[in-house]
Amino acid sequence: RRSDIDSIGDRLMRNLLGETHESLADVKEQVIVVAHDLSPADTLQIDRSKVIGFVTDIGGRTSHTAILARSLGIPAVVGLETVTSLVPDGTPMIIDGSTGTVILRPSTETFREYLLKKQHYDYLESELVQFRSLPAVSKDGYSLALHSNIDFAEEIPAAREQGAQGVGLFRTEFLYMSGEGPPSEDEQLAIYRAAVEQMAPFPVTIRTLDVGGDKFVPEFNLSDEVNPAMGLRAIRFSLKEVNLFKTQLRAILRAAVFGPIRIMFPMISGVAEVRDCKQFLEKVRQELVSAGIPFGENVAIGIMIETPAAVLIADLLAKEVDFFSVGTNDLIQYCLAIDRGNEHVAYLYEPMHPAVLQALHRVCRAAEAAGIEVGMCGEMAGEDLYSLVLIALGFKELSMNAMNISRVKRIIRQIEITEVKQILDHLLSLPTAAEVSAALEKEMLQRYPKVFSERNL
Structure with missing residues (x-):
């Protein structure tokens, strides 16, 4: 497939130029991954304690990468087309996987707003626990x-x-x-x-x-x-x-x-x-x-x-x-x-x-x-x-x-x-x-x- 050839070509160019390619398995601290695409094989390397979310240029809600993200319980926003060209490494960001929202360099007020949203989400999730054992x-x-x-x-x-x-x-x-x-x-x-x-x-x-x-x-x-x-x-x-x-x-x-x-x-x-x-x-x-x-x-x-x-x-x-x-x-x-x-x-x-x-x-x-x-x-x-x-x-x-x-x-x-x-x-x-x-x-x-x-x- 063209995407596979592109991926191989990218790797060859990185090797020829002496550039390193960090594997998701090698991530050492908590990060949000921003990538053109993540293959199902890439997502299998994700350490949930380190990768707390990801954003990609391509993909849809029912692409296999998105499905895997949901099964792992990792917030993800896919199909943003040009996000990799807009987000330099180290950029502070908020992602809301439930609405497909990505916020770059959030203000203190926005951060507090989403912190409250996260707390409310966690509360609703805790309320669901009572239904687990019920028919x-x-x-x-x-x-x-x-x-x-x-x-x-x-x-x-x-x-x-x-x-x-x-x-x-x-x-x-x-x-x-x-x-x-x-x-x-x-x-x-x-x-x-x-x-x-x-x-x-x-x-x-x-x-x-x-x-x-x-x-x-x-x-x-x-x-x-x-x-x-x-x-x-x-x-x-x-x-x-x-x-x-x-x-x-x-x-x-x-x-x-x-x-x-x-x-x-x-x-x-x-x-x-x-x-x-x-x-x-x-x-x-x-x-x-x-x-x-x-x-x-x-x-x-x-x-x-x-x-x-x-x-x-x-x-x-x-x-x-x-x-x-x-x-x-x-x-x-x-x-x-x-x-x-x-x-x-x-x-x-x-x-x-x-x-x-x-x-x-x-x-x-x-x-x-x-x-x-x-x-x-x-x-x-x-x-x-x-x-x-x-x-x-x-x-x-x-x-x-x-x-x-x-x-x-x-x-x-x-x-x-x-x-x-x-x-x-x-x-x-x-x-x-x-x-x-x-x-x-x-x-x-x-x-x-x-x-x-x-x-x-």
């Missing part, structure tokens, strides 16, 4: 499963502390970024086993390797594609690199001996792909049987709904799998024809866009008709107001950054889902995302003024 059940008895998205098994204790009742998305691509090469079968087995045992008795949903697009793994020689978001990525890559795919599936099946595991295939666009995956999985099972290696027998198979094609044939796909999980980050990107990591079109990324809502509605109807589970693991699931619409549409499981679980649970426990369902048809009839959001906020504020006024609508 996610609405006032009219609607129960919802709230799961956590993770990158590493080490995140599970913190996720459970936040109230997660399962892992809805284990992003396994980061296992391939943190070592000298692809992890072996035994290395993956140890990681998946640790995840399962720590989350037991709740399920762990493992997404098979999802590289390509904006998730670049140096060890894999992916060709420089003109349009990587639509190129050799996710399940297309796995079905081509069958040895890597087999190694991962063997490790997952073997780990299923130790607790409930679900396998999820990403970036599915047709029934043929699903059948190819199932046939390959069955072949791996037979190899384990022949070798006398124990493995889990009852492993649910699901797919991510991320492409318009998958939405349009959701009724056909539902006959092939045990569950759907909607990946809204990519689904919104493809439905609205925008690059979710491009700061120039970030304003077009609208989860409440009528086309997105109609797509979600269609998927839920197909899952219900087939009698399979339907959940969501995109960033949209962690937005407390959006979660009401998702439940009304028929989602039974929402998986999110663990830090959002109590926030969503707090809203769910104080409203009646039947009342949200009463306005669903009206929301689905509105022509713009702005009108949908405004109508939802108005209705909820009228019906539950205490809950939603505290949310600062």
